[in-house]
Amino acid sequence: MFNRLRKRIFLALIEVLNPYPGEREFEEEIFNFIMKLLPLYPFLVRVALFTGLFFLELYPVFSLKSVKPFSFTGYEKKLSIIEEMLQKKPGIRRNLARAFKALVQMAFYEHPWYMKKAGYSWAL
Amino acid sequence: MGVIKPETLNDKEAFFDFLIIGSGAGGGTCAGFLIEDGLNVAIVEEGDYIPPDKLPNTVGEAFLKLYRNAGAHFIFGVPGIAFAEGRCVGGSTVINGGMCWRTPEKILQKWRLEEGIEKIEPSFMEGYFERIEKRINVVEQPPHTWSRAGIIFKNAAESLGWKVVTDRRNQKGCRGLSLCMAGCPAGAKQSVLHTYIQDFLKRNGTIFAGFRAERIIFKGNRAVGVYCKGGGKELLIKAKILILACGADETPSLLMRSGFKSSSGMLGKNLYVHPNVKAIGVFDEELYQWRGAHQSHQVHEFRDEGILLATGGVPPSMIAMSVEETGRKLGEFMENIKNMLFAGTLIEDTGTGMVKNIFGGKPVLLYNLNDNDFYRVKRALSLLSTLLFEGGAKEVILPFRNLKSIKSPSQIPLIFDNGIKKMDTEMMTVHIMGTAKMSGNPKRGVVDTWGRVYGTENMFVCDASIFPSPIGLNPMLSIMAFSARTAEYIIENKNRL
Numbered sequence: 001m002f003n004r005l006r007k008r009i010f011l012a013l014i015e016v017l018n019p020y021p022g023e024r025e026f027e028e029e030i031f032n033f034i035m036k037l038l039p040l041y042p043f044l045v046r047v048a049l050f051t052g053l054f055f056l057e058l059y060p061v062f063s064l065k066s067v068k069p070f071s072f073t074g075y076e077k078k079l080s081i082i083e084e085m086l087q088k089k090p091g092i093r094r095n096l097a098r099a100f101k102a103l104v105q106m107a108f109y110e111h112p113w114y115m116k117k118a119g120y121s122w123a124l
Numbered sequence: 125m126g127v128i129k130p131e132t133l134n135d136k137e138a139f140f141d142f143l144i145i146g147s148g149a150g151g152g153t154c155a156g157f158l159i160e161d162g163l164n165v166a167i168v169e170e171g172d173y174i175p176p177d178k179l180p181n182t183v184g185e186a187f188l189k190l191y192r193n194a195g196a197h198f199i200f201g202v203p204g205i206a207f208a209e210g211r212c213v214g215g216s217t218v219i220n221g222g223m224c225w226r227t228p229e230k231i232l233q234k235w236r237l238e239e240g241i242e243k244i245e246p247s248f249m250e251g252y253f254e255r256i257e258k259r260i261n262v263v264e265q266p267p268h269t270w271s272r273a274g275i276i277f278k279n280a281a282e283s284l285g286w287k288v289v290t291d292r293r294n295q296k297g298c299r300g301l302s303l304c305m306a307g308c309p310a311g312a313k314q315s316v317l318h319t320y321i322q323d324f325l326k327r328n329g330t331i332f333a334g335f336r337a338e339r340i341i342f343k344g345n346r347a348v349g350v351y352c353k354g355g356g357k358e359l360l361i362k363a364k365i366l367i368l369a370c371g372a373d374e375t376p377s378l379l380m381r382s383g384f385k386s387s388s389g390m391l392g393k394n395l396y397v398h399p400n401v402k403a404i405g406v407f408d409e410e411l412y413q414w415r416g417a418h419q420s421h422q423v424h425e426f427r428d429e430g431i432l433l434a435t436g437g438v439p440p441s442m443i444a445m446s447v448e449e450t451g452r453k454l455g456e457f458m459e460n461i462k463n464m465l466f467a468g469t470l471i472e473d474t475g476t477g478m479v480k481n482i483f484g485g486k487p488v489l490l491y492n493l494n495d496n497d498f499y500r501v502k503r504a505l506s507l508l509s510t511l512l513f514e515g516g517a518k519e520v521i522l523p524f525r526n527l528k529s530i531k532s533p534s535q536i537p538l539i540f541d542n543g544i545k546k547m548d549t550e551m552m553t554v555h556i557m558g559t560a561k562m563s564g565n566p567k568r569g570v571v572d573t574w575g576r577v578y579g580t581e582n583m584f585v586c587d588a589s590i591f592p593s594p595i596g597l598n599p600m601l602s603i604m605a606f607s608a609r610t611a612e613y614i615i616e617n618k619n620r621l
Contacts, residue, residue, distance in 0.1 A: 016451060017450060017451055017454075018451065019444070019451060019452065019454040019455030019458060020452075020455050021451070021452055021455075033184060036188060037184075037187065037188065037194045040187075040188060040193060040194035041193055041194055041196045042193045042196065042197075042486070043483065043486070045193070045196050045198075079451055082450065082451075083450065083451075086448075086450060095204075101450050102445040102446070105441075105444040105445055105450070105454060106183075106184065106187075106441045106442070106444060106445045107184065107441075108441075108444065109439075109440040109441035109443075109444040109458070110182050110183060110184030110185075110441045114440070115182070118440060118461075118462075
């Protein structure tokens with residue numbers, strides 16, 4: 001159940017950070033790639049990401065932005081929450097959003113779909 | 125004996141005459157020199173051994189296999205600094221850009237005068253540089269591999285009358301894939317993995333890959349062995365002479381968690397990081413910066429100010445990680461990536477940080493950028509912006525949260541606005557050094573003039589942690605030359621150590 005919840009939040013995050021919102025068929029592959037990366041991160045980073053994921057899920061409720069947790073809100077709401085966190089002054093919320101953004105976007109731009117689109121034939 | 129991984133380890137104890145911890149620029153080179161003399165040498169490496177023909181061809185896979193913490197390394201302070209280093213056999217030489225510069229004469233002279241380090245005159249070091257350059261095939265980057273972005277960078281610098289030099293890189297048949305940080309799938313980069321490590325294996329050297337050195341065991345003032353762990357297995361390796369080459373974060377960390385104390389009080393201190401910031405020029409022309417060498421030129425005009433300017437072709441995933449845009453806006457931004465020129469600056473820093481151990485011996489890096497260095501970061505960005513506009517950029521994207529871009533040379537002075545704080549600056553580095561400083565004076569340094577740790581008879585350090593100060597250039601060749609120098613000292617004195 002715990003893993004299912006984690007996957008749900010991550011997929012919501014991947015959906016909102018997807019640079020090509022119309023192209024959703026490989027979001028699950030992005031999730032799988034991130035799951036391979038996570039165990040290799042330092043202990044403190046893993047703890048921060050893990051805690052941060054659940055913080056993100058409850059953030060809309062605590063901050064009175066929505067009555068629903070993050071993964072249950074619509075695309076536009078999720079986007080506005082992430083963008084607002086990124087615009088904050090340097091601090092925990094901004095760093096957390098930046099960490100998720102870096103992780104997900106790196107994974108997107110490593111995907112063969114994008115590599116082919118950009119003409120990186122050696123990566124295929 | 126070849127490569128021993130945890131799954132192929134049968135023994136719990138091993139003995140060698142020489143044991144090297146770490147296999148990067150320092151450890152790999154030292155191993156190559158020692159084994160050439162027919163000595164009984166082993167290497168312990170925390171990362172995996174990946175044969176040169178099996179290196180990854182994407183950055184994502186490289187992060188998994190070649191980088192420490194899968195690339196998620198960080199230096200804490202103001203501002204926080206993203207940091208990347210290798211963790212594989214060959215170390216950071218497998219994932220770096222391959223720029224090879226000899227230690228500047230003024231730096232060698234400074235170390236000689238300020239720290240009393242002997243035998244580092246350029247005439248003495250020349251022999252080491254020559255031997256290493258020959259082995260790793262250091263050549264000027266050939267013009268047919270220059271990217272269009274590299275050519276624009278070079279021409280703009282020349283047009284401004286600045287001194288611009290063609291990079292000297294350790295490569296053979298570079299195909300200009302701009303994938304140096306994934307280990308070079310073309311097999312052109314002549315990293316330590318491709319050169320000294322292969323020499324080492326051909327001469328029956330032993331590499332314990334996938335084992336982390338947990339603790340050094342001392343008997344009096346001699347290091348007698350190293351306790352290692354890997355893949356759930358434990359191993360004690362005893363040796364007559366121990367050489368630490370784990371990098372400027374892990375070397376002091378290992379010494380500290382082994383209970384070693386330097387009488388100088390300098391162990392883990394004196395951390396220099398060569399702060400890097402990027403600027404992106406947006407052009408009307410399509411540049412496809414990744415079609416060509418990762419880097420072909422550097423501007424050396426401002427080296428006296430401790431400022432280096434260079435291009436840096438990196439794969440899209442690394443760009444996407446580091447820009448402000450997100451979601452659909454990032455998609456739109458990345459559509460224009462072919463029109464962008466990515467460039468960066470390196471600062472020869474004057475402030476220092478430190479390495480500390482937490483949670484039973486994991487190193488944490490702490491570093492605050494001082495005001496002087498922050499001013500030079502801004503100065504470097506103003507120079508880089510000048511160069512990019514000279515090259516025809518219509519916009520320059522900056523690494524500041526509150527000054528994201530400028531659209532004409534007349535806006536360059538905005539970079540010096542007092543409202544732009546250190547905390548608002550995106551910074552990264554790939555060079556750390558200085559945490560086990562070399563000095564002729566035991567009160568000022570952790571290691572002596574030959575790299576031997578003060579207070580021990582048989583333990584040496586061969587990595588960037590011995591540098592007393594930053595060198596203001598890519599440090600790989602300097603690390604290798606100093607390691608070769610220490611290796612020759614060990615060979616000459618092996619019966620007395």
